[in-house]
């Protein structure tokens with residue numbers, strides 16, 4: 077079976093609680109060359125805010141996925157290509173590993189399993205709200221990160237492994253260790269990507285780079301540069317094979 081993210085190099089993560097830069101539109105976001113949009117954030121996500129982003133982005137060619145931060149914010153909307161449901165492998169509170177998922181499945185009947193996929197997060201920035209929220213143990217060496225990645229792929233069948241440094245640029249050595257540990261699963265990297273160089277570097281050590289804050293802080297021109305960095309790194313990896 078093949079999955080859409082196997083062809084992606086770059087994702088733009090849109091926080092429905094934050095605005096775009098003045099004068100920019102969601103059409104501009106869709107024209108950056110990014111391969112997919114992930115809509116979600118940790119704080120203050122409401123149904124109205126989610127719907128507003130879906131409404132504004134669904135008409136373009138770029139696939140859109142919701143990434144819910146808790147079961148209460150999932151939107152049932154045919155225009156979404158699917159749902160990317162996090163599970164945090166290094167959370168201390170099991171609610172963020174399987175508990176929230178159990179609650180979700182218990183309250184929702186008729187989940188669309190064909191459009192529902194999981195992302196195995198390894199949360200690495202202790203100062204991020206996602207680390208606090210999930211009580212993640214971020215003190216992980218490169219070997220630890222690689223081992224989590226391998227466990228996620230081989231023992232838990234995860235198709236997407238996500239090394240998450242949300243808000244800060246990560247350690248390329250740890251990201252590379254996760255990448256090397258995987259056979260077929262797709263490695264997402266996110267955190268602090270802010271220009272061509274940073275996207276290019278992490279693009280060399282992962283399959284897909286995820287860009288979040290930059291869109292809301294700097295805007296679409298900056299995001300476009302990161303698309304170029306990620307695409308150039310990916311093209312080189314393909315050439316090297």
Ligand SMILES: CC(C)=CCC/C(C)=C/CC/C(C)=C/CC/C(C)=C/COP(=O)(O)OP(=O)(O)O
Nearest residue numbers: 117118145146147162172176177204205206242
């Ligand atoms: C079962 C369902 C439907 C949901 C559970 C989902 C889980 C386990 C969520 C855990 C938290 C998580 C990994 C959320 C994903 C989104 C994310 C990392 C957002 C980053 O949040 P920001 O609001 O940008 O905050 P920081 O950058 O400060 O971390």
Ligand SMILES: O=P(O)(O)OC[C@@H](O)CO
Nearest residue numbers: 242243266267268288289
């Ligand atoms: O906001 P940034 O630091 O780009 O991080 C992107 C993403 O991994 C957040 O979940």
Ligand SMILES: [Mg+2]
Nearest residue numbers: 242243288289
């Ligand atoms: Mg963030």
